[in-house]
Amino acid sequence: MDEIGGSILDRVPPTALTLTLTRSAIRMQHSSLWRIEKENPVEDLVIALEGRGDYLIGGARVTLEPGEAMLLRRGEGFTGWNEAEGLYTGLAQHFTLGIYGDTDLVAQMDLRRKVRLSRWDELAPLIRTYRESAPPNSVTLMQHHLFMVFLIAFIDDAFLGWRHGGAVPLDGAAAIDLAVMKAAAQISTAPLDPEVAAQAVKDAPYNADYFHRAFRDRLGRTPRQYQEYCRMERAMSLLERGMSPSQVAGEIGYGDPYYFSRAFKRQMGISPRGHQKRVKRAQDGQVMGMDEADQARALEEG
Known part of the structure; x- marks a missing residue:
């Protein structure tokens, strides 16, 4: 990994x-x-x-x-x-x-x-x-x-x-909870693989439509949306390491940096540059000493 x-x-x-x-x-x-x-x-x-x-x-x-x-x-x-x-x-x-x-x-x-x-x-x-x-x-x-x-x-x-065969048999809510957890783990450890979400659904021992609904009900996103969220989490880590937004776009599979910036803001609620500014402000202690509401506003402003 x-x-x-x-x-x-x-x-x-x-x-x-x-x-x-x-x-x-x-x-x-x-x-x-x-x-x-x-x-x-x-x-x-x-x-x-x-x-x-x-x-x-x-x-x-x-x-x-x-x-x-x-x-x-x-x-x-x-x-x-x-x-x-x-x-x-x-x-x-x-x-x-x-x-x-x-x-x-x-x-x-x-x-x-x-x-x-x-x-x-x-x-x-x-x-x-x-x-x-x-x-x-x-x-x-x-x-x-x-x-x-x-x-x-x-x-x-x-x-x-x-394990898909030979594992301890399950039924009911525990079985679908575990299947969703396995799929989420499979997606989150390989979010740059374009086929990982589809493969995770295919690997689950359930009808695809039913599993999509179960996944969304538990995680608030479809498997494909969850993959995109995991890609953006990886992008956040790269941005925090000092990489430029255009470099990060290439690293996570976006050919167009502007499209990446829009996708990042849609998922994370802030632009890539805004995220870097927010991290810098936190590192410099500029949000310290405020109450919770003031800190939230300062971080949102980035």
Whole structure:
């Protein structure tokens, strides 16, 4: 996923997710004598910090080294050992991730077994702090929030697509809510693909007309309109980086900068130049010290 595209879970309403840490963090520190053979009733995210761990999962051998993370799915048997001379240290956390009630979100995803975390330089000190501060028999609020950061980082790097067959069966409101969320995620991570909205509708397991209505009812836009909005959100990020409106137009697929400016203002309520001025004023503190109504007026004036 590219830098501006964001997380595959960015478009999931926070209230729709339920993260549960089902036990305290496992502070792995294993010598060459270590060997484990088991299966877990919940998901297990394993992150290596030092040394090397080897695993046998479903007949396939997986080696985990510093900076790498691996997901063990619930009910999946595995064997682990350390055949190196030094200690194998890291973090393992058992969890469940639900969406729209009791629906298992992880079961809806195709994920790579193991990834090298692309944000490792940023995450490593947080993971070490998480590991070192974890109480032996409980879970803290800070751990809960931090682990969501680690989990989202893993999903971003490991995500291959949504499962259309073999996922946990759903029905009723939860099923259509999840289908809309998947479509929104598919669109928001590739808004420059001219076919992405149509493909998202095609991938949904519903009649196209019904799904269009369901999508619009939940997000306030049709899939195509939502794609255009996501394109303009990307344009906002590029404008904030200092690119000119004409440069941004080219970056997001508009051949005519003037048409881009009109489309941007229609979606965002402000021109590209106005948005840049608004950001500059906020950076310079020119809207600080006002009450909410005055700030809103100043930002609208751009």
